[in-house]
Amino acid sequence: MVDKITIENLSLQYSDGTESLRGVTMGIRQNAVTVLFGPAGGGKSTLLRCLNRLNDLTEIKSSTGRILIDGENILDPKTDVIALRRKVGMVFARPVPLPMSIRANITYALELAGEKRRSKLDEAVERSLKLAAIWEEVKDRLNDPAVALSGGQQQRICLARVIALQPQIILLDEPTSGLDPISTGKVEAALLELKKEYTVILVPHSIQQAARTADHAAFFLTGELIEYAEGRQMFTTPKQKKTEDYIMGRFG
Numbered sequence: 001m002v003d004k005i006t007i008e009n010l011s012l013q014y015s016d017g018t019e020s021l022r023g024v025t026m027g028i029r030q031n032a033v034t035v036l037f038g039p040a041g042g043g044k045s046t047l048l049r050c051l052n053r054l055n056d057l058t059e060i061k062s063s064t065g066r067i068l069i070d071g072e073n074i075l076d077p078k079t080d081v082i083a084l085r086r087k088v089g090m091v092f093a094r095p096v097p098l099p100m101s102i103r104a105n106i107t108y109a110l111e112l113a114g115e116k117r118r119s120k121l122d123e124a125v126e127r128s129l130k131l132a133a134i135w136e137e138v139k140d141r142l143n144d145p146a147v148a149l150s151g152g153q154q155q156r157i158c159l160a161r162v163i164a165l166q167p168q169i170i171l172l173d174e175p176t177s178g179l180d181p182i183s184t185g186k187v188e189a190a191l192l193e194l195k196k197e198y199t200v201i202l203v204p205h206s207i208q209q210a211a212r213t214a215d216h217a218a219f220f221l222t223g224e225l226i227e228y229a230e231g232r233q234m235f236t237t238p239k240q241k242k243t244e245d246y247i248m249g250r251f252g
């Protein structure tokens, strides 16, 4: 198995002095779901945002270390951030579909990027919606507005929108936090499909979800990577006392 991403000694301090990541070093596997979990404020979202340089938009005092994707340090100032964000797609907690049809939600960015061929666009729509596990539910009403769908469906539309851009890495920050258990199950099923083609990094909304989805799991506490292990091992026999206490619900 290959590491798609190598994080080396990554530290980050926001401008108010908050030290959100401290010397994080880890490799992230290709074709696997890697879960980042731990209590609030641990740095999980901060780390995700580093991976596609969304933190560029936030006030940061200092950041040190390296993040290599396919061997290239994406924190280098010379990095083409637009290209990086195409390669590293992100799905957020609250689904925000574009105020357009279901179909246009998928084709919009592709058309902006210059794709005009109807057949290519149709192909992308079907492929992305299938991978996001929503095709069957919407295939007969692709021209309906996406905002009229349920929250769970909207979230899968947002996932499909990311997939349509053919990223290599997909980041998901608590993508099911607002969803009912059935929609949550569908998103989790989509992740299983996605990892066959992509590198998936998920911040789960619960320990149960972490345990269900993780091939590899990383436990973060106040900016530090406390433990990193294969998913099954992490959630049955964690090595660190702090990890065990957290998994057992002894602190939140």
Ligand SMILES: Nc1ncnc2c1ncn2[C@@H]1O[C@H](COP(=O)(O)OP(=O)(O)OP(=O)(O)O)[C@@H](O)[C@H]1O
Residues within 6 Å of the ligand: 014, 015, 016, 018, 019, 020, 038, 039, 040, 041, 042, 043, 044, 045, 046, 047, 058, 059
């Ligand atoms: N834009 C920001 N400016 C200043 N401090 C921030 C900013 N974003 C996050 N922080 C701080 O950085 C630390 C890590 O936050 P982060 O959002 O990465 O944690 P998290 O693990 O994702 O937490 P949660 O589970 O609540 O989503 C926290 O102390 C938080 O207050």
Ligand SMILES: [Mg+2]
Residues within 6 Å of the ligand: 044, 045, 046, 173, 203
């Ligand atoms: Mg977060």
